[in-house]
Structures are given as structure tokens and as C-alpha cells.
Amino acid sequence: NTVAHTIPAFVALFDYDGLIAIPVGFWDDAKYYPLLYVVIVLLGVGLIAGRRRFKSQIVSIGIEANRPSQTNQWLTFRALFYSILYAIALPLPIVLLTYRAASPYVVIPPSADALCYGLFEGALVWAVLEMVRISLIPQGVCLSHFRWGDQDCAIARRNLKLFMSIGLPLYALFVAFERLGETDFYHSAGRFIFLALLLLVLLLARNLFRPDNPVVLRIFRTFWDNRAMRAERFWYVIAMLTPVAFGAAAGIGYFYSAVQLYEKVSLTLILFYLILIAGGMAVRWSLLERRRITVEQWKKKYSGKDSESENEPAMDLVKVDTQITRMLRFVFLFSVAAVVYFVWSDTLPALGVLDNVELWRTSETITTTEVGPDGTASTASEVRVVNVTLRHVFIGLVIVIVTAIAVRDLPGFLELAVLQRTALGTGERYAITSITSYGLAVVGIAVALNEIGLGGSSLQGLVAARGLGLGFGLQEIFANFVSGLILLFERPIRVGDVVTVGDVTGRVSRINIRATWITNFNRRDLVVPNKEFVTGQLVNWTLSDNVLRVEVPVGIAYGSDVRKAKELILKCAKECPLALKEPPPEVFFFSFGDNSLGLELRVFSPNIENYLRIKDHMHQAIDDAFL
Secondary structure (H helix, E strand, O other), rough: OOOOOOOHHHHHHHOHHHHHHHHHHHHHHHHOOOHHHHHHHHHHHHHHHHHHHHHHHHHHHHHHOOOOOOOHHHHHHHHHHHHHHHHHHHHHHHHHHHHHHHHHOOOOOEEEEEEEHHHHHHHHHHHHHHHHHHHOOOOOHHHHHHHOHHHHHHHHHHHHHHHHHHHHHHHHHHHHHHHHHHHHHHHHHHHHHHHHHHHHHHHHHHHEOOOEEEEEOOOOOOOOOHHHOOHHHHHHHHHHHHHHHHHHHHHHOOOOHHHHHHHHHHHHHHHHHHHHHHHHHHHHHHHHHHHHHHHHHHHHHHHOOOOOOOOOOOOOOOHHHHHHHHHHHHHHHHHHHHHHHHHHHHOOHHHHHHHHHHHHEEEEEEEEEEEEEOOOOEEEEEEEEEEEEEHHHHHHHHHHHHHHHHHHHHHHHHHHHHHOOOOOOOOHHHHHHHHHHHHHOOOOOHHHHHOOOOOOOHHHHHHHHHHHHHHHHHHHHHHHHHHHHHHHHOOOOOOOOOEEEEEEEEEEEEEOOOOOEEEEOOOOEEEEEEHHHOOOOEEEOOOOOOOOEEEEEEEEEEOOHHHHHHHHHHHHHHHOOOOOOOOOEEEEEEEOOOEEEEEEEEEEOOHHHHHHOOOOEEEEEEEHHHO
């Protein structure tokens, strides 16, 4: 019965009267909207005429983007813009024209309306697939900007071109039969076309997921290379079984379900492609930013025009790159999971079972405002019981995981995206990233607790417990916590400063919420509680000025020519290559000692790194001058 209705289905769809009515209907519509059709024609002619120029622009931009010294991110946006123009040049006029078939002035029979709708849907899919294909060309976005493999892009482009040449007409016919509304025709000709489409998908999956040449998996590895992405045979079996299962379901009577699942898979793949494009742009941005910073650091190093204080260390690009890479991988994985959930949640009822498992109950207070007949407003509070289910716990756990990853990796993103473009020093940037991380942690924990019913009044018990804990020995921890906040906001010390607190002297390497890490001159890390910096005596050698005064005491024998000695010492100071010329060095006659006359040289060092070197140089030079 299905086969018997196939030929009549095609005859009904391509009815001669319906085909003749299509141009007549559009002509009638053009009489009412002539300007609209002029715009459609001019837009179509312009896009079609510009296709060659669009492609040449993509190629030239790709060549420019391949330069090792390239740091311009806008080239990728330009390439994507020209790729979109090239992809929609042919489909867009068809989309705009067939969209007018819904106009009340276009009077056409159902068969003609079905054909127009099939062309409309087919043109939309054509634009999407053409965008994928043009991004895979040599010097295209995926090859020159995202660094996908040459062989992978060539294989994917070749198979996609074959799929488009056969699959697009079949898809347009399938949509047309679905639109026609004749059940017998749809379940006969439509079923055969659907099976033909699945055969094409099976061929495409075979060529792109082959275990000996897994093109798609190699592309995914550019974002996340793990054991799952190297299970080539597993993904090959999944890719091959999916169209086979849909075809079997359509053949044994579950045609509607197979079509719905096929549409879900198609939408998922399109969203996955958008994720790949967005991920490729993020990786490209990270690469170009790190390249630009490296070039700037190199120029400052060899030009001697470093704008930052010399005591402040340069940005740790290795650490920033690690944080950015981890964050991008997480965002990629989270996006994939979000796509799967939102596309398939209404299809797989098992995903909603989490909301049926009640764990405990909590209460929340709701304040309502009512306006009486006399116009006066009154407020009332109502306590409502809320059921906390497994879904709430799962969402709270996801919020905690997202918060933890954001707190861990956000500093690198802020450094690369925002802070390194400002005139702030290393200490200021570190303070901003630390405060932002702590703020995110507080907000994330509060949201997660509120999700599982521990928000508002429920937290009062925790606050009371914390106060009780302070009375039983947590005073020091809380004092260090508050002192850490004071250090981050008031900033009496910064990362890179040389400080002395108590009997500890060294360079500040990290300021945490409880303690500060100081690296002394023996290259040992000392962990000092933050309370010591706030309540104890603190000397910051580099807070406002890096210049330090070097004092060199010199003793000469009684009866020596003091003026001559001062001239020799001053000459040695002026000849020192490490000492500053301004302020000028000075020599003072300070004291009459028991065995010598006390002189003191005062010379200035540009930074603490040269302090001991200058002192050593002066001792040696004065000793040689007095011989």
C-alpha cells in the first residue's frame, strides 16, 4: 500500500496547475508590494554578484591571519562576516521569495504551497550547510584561524559537498510532502525520501567517524583532548547505529517518532557546530592576546621603557594560559551538556525524574501587598512550605562546581581580557582579581544554599554557629580573614613589593584571604598570617618609590686629610655605574670615633635589586682608592 501511493504522491505534488499558479500568485503579490520585490531582486543580484569577491576576501584575510606576528582578532570576525555573506548569497533570495507564499495576495493550491514551503525550509538548511562548507575551504576560518587540520577540513568539505548536492533536494521534497497534509502521500513518498536521507547520513558518518581516520574527533580534540575523545570505535559505532536505528523505526511503523528524533539530532549537530565556532574564536583570542603580550614584554625589555615598576614581576603567561585553557574546556563541556539537556529534555522523560524525588521540606516567607477598596495598601507575610527535590540538589551542585571553576580560573581571564590593557600595576591587578574571586565565591555559595532551601532565615543559624565558634578559638582565623580583606582594599602591600614584617624580609608573591606568601632572598617561601601586616610593624621598601638610599660608613685614621678622603669617596660614588646620578651622592663627616674619624657616603640605588651590588662596589672602589 505504501509503494502504491508513492507515484501518485509525486504526481499530486508536481501538479501542473499548481506549478503554473506559483508565478501567477507571486505576480499578483508584486502588484501590491512592488518595492518589496524590487528590494528582493536587487539584494539577490548584489549577493550573487559579490560571491567571488566574498571568497577572495576570505582567502586574503586567511593569509593575513597566518602571519606568525599577527595579533588582530578582528580578522576572524571579518572572515566570519564574509563567510556568512557567501553562504546566504544564493539561499537568501529563495527564502525571501518563498516566504511571500504566505501572503494573502498569493492564491495558490495546496500542492504549490507545499512546494514553496519545501523550498523555504531547504534554502534555510542550504545556508547553514554552505556556511559550514565555506568555513572549511583552504585559508578559510577553520583552517587559517582555528588551526584545524588541512586533511580533516578537506575530507569534511568533500563529503559535505556530496551530501548537499543530493540531500538538500531530498530534504525539500520531504518537507513539501509533510506540508501537503495528505497522510497516505506523506507515509509513502515521504517515508522513502526519509530513508534515502538516512542512507546519505550513514555514508557521511562512515567517512567522518572512521576509526582509522576520525575527522570529527580530531576537530573536537582541539578543544578537549581526553580519553573519551580517543574512543574512536565507540563513536564510530554510535554514529553508524543512529541513522540505522531511525531507519528501522521508520520502517516498522514508528515513522513519526523517527522523524522527530532525527530533527532533534539535526538541531543538536547544528548547535554543536556553533559551539565549535565559538570555541575556536575563544582559543584564537587567547592565542593572539598571549602573542601580543609577549611581543610587548619583549619590546619593553629591550627598549628599557617598561612602564611598570621594576620591582613588579611580569605577567605569568604560563599560569594565565593554564587558567584560560581550563576555563575554555569547562565552558565547552558545559555548553555541550546544556545543548543536550535543552534539546532532549522534553523527549526523554527520564530527565524529569529528579523533580519527583523529595528529600526534605523547608519554608520561605512571602510578602504580599494588597490594595483595599478605600485605596490603602496593606502588606501581609505568608509562610509557605517548599519541597526540596533531587533536582534542587543537582542544580545546587552544578552551581558549586561552576563557582569553584570560575574562582580558580577567572583571574587568568580577567588578566588577559581586561586588566592587562589598563595602566594598573601587578599589585593592583592582583587585588582586583582576588576581590572578584572572593565575591564570586560568596555569591555562588549563597545561590547554591538558597537553591537547596538554606537561604534567608535558614542561614541565621549558621551565622549564630559562626559567632559561637569565634568564642571557642576561631578568633585568630577570623582576624586573619578580616586582615586579608583590609590588605586587599587598602593595599599597604602589593604583589611584588619588598617588605619587612617582624624579622622576615622578602618579596610578596601572593596575598591570600588568610595569609600572605613572602619569598625571601634565599628563595624560600614564608607564609605570614595577614594579622601581622595590620597589627604589627610593617616596612614596605617599594610602596611609593623604588629608590633606596645606600649608606656606606668609612673610617679613616686620625691625622688623615679628611677633605681629600671625602673627594676620593665622592669620586668613587660618581663613577659607580649602578648608582643614580640624581639625587647626587654625598659624603658627610659624622663622628670622632675611638680609633678613627667617621665618614659616611650616601648614594642612591634605583631599586632594591642593586642595593647590595652598589654597596659591594663602593666598598671595593673606596678600598682601591685609599691604597
